[in-house]
Amino acid sequence: MIETNSLPLAPRISLAEPRDYFALLKPRVMQLVVLTAVCGMASAPGSINPFLAIISILAIAVGAGASGALNMWYDADIDGNMSRTRLRPIPSGRVAPDAAFGFGIILSILSVMTLGLAANWFAAGFLAFTIFFYVVVYSMGLKRSTPQNIVIGGAAGAFPPMIGWAAVTGDVSIEGFVLFLIIFLWTPPHFWALALFKMREYGNVGVPMLPNVAGEKTTRRQIFAYSLLLAPVGVAPFLMGFAGPVYGAVSLVMGGFFLKKAYAVLQMDDGDQLMIPAKKLFGFSILYLFGLFVTLLAETASMGILGVMV
Amino acid sequence: MSREDENETVRLTPEETRARRKRSIAIAVTLVALVVIFYVVSIVKIGA
Numbered sequence: 565m566i567e568t569n570s571l572p573l574a575p576r577i578s579l580a581e582p583r584d585y586f587a588l589l590k591p592r593v594m595q596l597v598v599l600t601a602v603c604g605m606a607s608a609p610g611s612i613n614p615f616l617a618i619i620s621i622l623a624i625a626v627g628a629g630a631s632g633a634l635n636m637w638y639d640a641d642i643d644g645n646m647s648r649t650r651l652r653p654i655p656s657g658r659v660a661p662d663a664a665f666g667f668g669i670i671l672s673i674l675s676v677m678t679l680g681l682a683a684n685w686f687a688a689g690f691l692a693f694t695i696f697f698y699v700v701v702y703s704m705g706l707k708r709s710t711p712q713n714i715v716i717g718g719a720a721g722a723f724p725p726m727i728g729w730a731a732v733t734g735d736v737s738i739e740g741f742v743l744f745l746i747i748f749l750w751t752p753p754h755f756w757a758l759a760l761f762k763m764r765e766y767g768n769v770g771v772p773m774l775p776n777v778a779g780e781k782t783t784r785r786q787i788f789a790y791s792l793l794l795a796p797v798g799v800a801p802f803l804m805g806f807a808g809p810v811y812g813a814v815s816l817v818m819g820g821f822f823l824k825k826a827y828a829v830l831q832m833d834d835g836d837q838l839m840i841p842a843k844k845l846f847g848f849s850i851l852y853l854f855g856l857f858v859t860l861l862a863e864t865a866s867m868g869i870l871g872v873m874v
Numbered sequence: 875m876s877r878e879d880e881n882e883t884v885r886l887t888p889e890e891t892r893a894r895r896k897r898s899i900a901i902a903v904t905l906v907a908l909v910v911i912f913y914v915v916s917i918v919k920i921g922a
Contacts (some may be wrong), residue, residue, distance in 0.1 A: 577886055578893065578897075579893045581893050582899075585897075678915075681919075682915050
């Protein structure tokens with residue numbers, strides 16, 4: 565007879581529910597990815613079957629979510645020590661690291677294959693490169709080694725409009741690149757504003773964010789410098805003729821507000837504990853990006869040039 | 875099943891059973907969705 569007491573302990577049975585796996589996909593980031601990818605698709609010349617367009621957007625969103633899951637798998641040690649990320653599925657113990665890794669890999673493969681079948685293999689290759697860039701280049705490489713981590717890593721979050729464009733045309737273009745540039749230049753002021761008031765937490769977990777490495781003053785200057793670049797680039801789609809006058813006005817006004825809030829951050833005192841201007845800039849930066857892309861999409865659709873629906 | 879076999883079997887708690895059932899349903903729904911997506915994509919591509 566077998567002595568059950570001498571048997572090794574059975575592995576813990578998972579209590580993870582589908583919503584825990586959904587949380588691994590970073591749904592809030594996915595919203596932005598869907599919006600910007602649709603904008604890239606809508607702005608592109610040519611047409612794509614509406615069903616294939618929806619499936620392509622879904623594939624891009626799932627690909628972005630898969631990279632988020634792989635990022636959470638790799639960064640679980642950091643996430644567990646920061647208030648903002650402590651309740652994520654892996655550090656809270658709801659999803660096992662191995663399960664999250666497998667989930668991310670399977671979804672990465674599925675999303676790339678689906679985009680290749682629904683749209684074209686150039687767009688699928690671009691999506692695969694984006695996942696690789698976010699997980700390997702940013703998460704595994706840059707994030708823990710350089711204070712410029714989010715500048716270079718920000719490219720991964722900026723690729724979706726170019727992928728959306730590529731899904732329609734099969735190539736990349738200067739217009740898609742301008743949409744990329746808006747998100748790319750927006751990322752540093754957005755994350756450094758957050759890093760300013762979460763500086764201590766990033767320092768405690770050993771992530772070399774700019775305020776910890778170069779100091780608050782340098783960070784404030786860099787935020788303002790990137791904002792100076794972002795404001796005119798935000799208007800570029802109108803100036804280049806692939807966005808209408810409403811977009812032109814909205815991007816001009818919101819760009820002005822962005823600069824004003826970035827200037828308030830620049831004027832902050834050293835050792836400011838409350839960091840109100842940084843918190844305001846962080847909040848407004850989200851509104852800015854959504855505002856620009858929603859306006860671009862709405863105006864493109866209302867002008868009847870939403871090529872994907874033809 | 876003999877008594878010895880029963881001793882070697884992992885018995886799930888009601889919470890574990892419920893969570894596993896939800897995961898199984900989610901996987902099933904995803905697989906069916908994938909079949910439908912690939913079928914319709916094929917039809918659309920062939921039609922074009």
